[in-house]
Amino acid sequence: MVTGMEKPYVVGMDIGGTNTVFGVVDSRGNVLATDSVKTQSYSKIEDYVEAVCTKLRPLIESFGGVEKIKGMGVGAPNGNYYNGTIEFAPNLPWRGVIPLAALFEEKIGVPTALTNDANAAAIGEMTYGAARGMKDFIMITLGTGVGSGIVVNGQLVYGHDGFAGELGHVIVRRENGRQCGCGRKGCLETYCSATGVARTAREFLVARPEPSLLRDIPAEEIVSKDVFDAAVRGDKLAQDIFEYTGRILGEALADFIAFSSPEAIILFGGLAKSGDYIMKPIQKAIDDNILKxxxxKTKLLISELKDADAAVLGASALGWEVRDI
Amino acid sequence: MVTGMEKPYVVGMDIGGTNTVFGVVDSRGNVLATDSVKTQSYSKIEDYVEAVCTKLRPLIESFGGVEKIKGMGVGAPNGNYYNGTIEFAPNLPWRGVIPLAALFEEKIGVPTALTNDANAAAIGEMTYGAARGMKDFIMITLGTGVGSGIVVNGQLVYGHDGFAGELGHVIVRRENGRQCGCGRKGCLETYCSATGVARTAREFLVARPEPSLLRDIPAEEIVSKDVFDAAVRGDKLAQDIFEYTGRILGEALADFIAFSSPEAIILFGGLAKSGDYIMKPIQKAIDDNILKxxxxKTKLLISELKDADAAVLGASALGWEVRDI
Structure with a gap:
């Protein structure tokens, strides 16, 4: 029988459209070492797995080998926890259903679990971050898109098919909603992602005549960080963009609370770090729209996972939960 | 040690704004006997509990006494499972927080659990009805209001405070939404409850010039059953009312699926029995609005609980789960 002390580490891996980052993590949530490969460089999944393993094996060896690794957790877009698969991920190079957990398990020899990136963030938050000790919370990831990981009764909500928790694709505008990458219109993520903020900036700049620091930037090049920088410098239009974004997000969060009545909603990602510019309008919209x-009752919190490591850390938390092979 | 065979019955109780119905139920879901009191006749909670017990005790005696009763389950508006309380229920005569489970436990001597009526229906469906064997489903009750009971990983979702699952109060119309009894505007239940259907009928009759069987009824007296009867007789306007109602409900259900990805959504209550008039537009709106x-994947089902007994049966299912006193 192997005890936890004899397997003091887990591996966390975050698969993004651009980079795949992986690292060794200890039980206190310290990311001890990381490495990465370019996801898009490998059109064949076998080549990709081989490239990752070529860098991951020496990393694991430097911490005493696979016998010191309790498990590996992988966070990936369209990841399915039940099957350990990535299924029809539009932003990854591999088509169809990819049995990624099994491929790594075979190559590395460590039990591997896989889930989508937002679920991984939620598990990370519950294991190492702001949700420690909470049994009911919702993690909202505000990045290029909007993702979510929902915890109920201390368990991730996977649903009957493993794909629960796509709150970025709840429809928040049924009339004249913005076109979403998913093919539908009015999804939350078309307004409240980083790209949604940039879209709002372009819309506001056309619709409103007033001066703004944002007019110094070519409209198509504006990113949400520019809006933040302008807001900090007192730019009213930039501040209004956050007001608008925060209101739409807060309205949606008030509805989410009616679903699972979470102890907290935890915001993760760049936008969440825009401070009061975004948090105040979110909180106000929740208060204005909440059922009495x-x-x-529900706390609005910002993730406590450190940015650079968060994705790897979140995924790694899943490594503590896997059953042995 | 008492085995299950020695306690073959449970008591189920449904507390409604008008009537309180209670009955003895066996393990196969047969409601063996029921009785009732008028809820509104008792402005003091002590008098109410006494009145219920005066009728419930002989009922229990006729099945062998409390030693044959495994537990009692109570479904009540604004019921809180964690505390066994009814809290600030607007349609009941008692103000504030009422420790109803404890009051009955003390008077009757049977362990008692309490939850809201929609959660009770969900547990009933899981125990005796269409959701047998399901671990992830959503029960939507379409009555005077719209309620919900959400099951995730085989467990009712109560949330951190015991009040999760108020999907009737998700906002479906942010602009010009109908006034809801909860004080907000645009709630799902203002459109998709029985009263919502009647409101739609009155709106359509004003807005549209065409003849309709519904014009034979004084507008303020129209109820959803009238709309159903007219639809069956081929009345186009009545059929359009169901189309409209079904579309709004289906749009909302598509969003609910993005939350918990349930195996099924189960509709309960009078409206659900309007057959294809309502079910077809609901299914179409789900299909038109669902994330790819x-x-x-998610089945749209109608409750299998028999109408007259359903509320008592649902509540009684909770009686199997209570811990002994």
């Missing part, structure tokens, strides 16, 4: 029975 | 990853 829930009023003032 | 969920397409065609």
């Amino acid at each position: 029975i829930y009023a003032g | 990853i969920y397409a065609g």
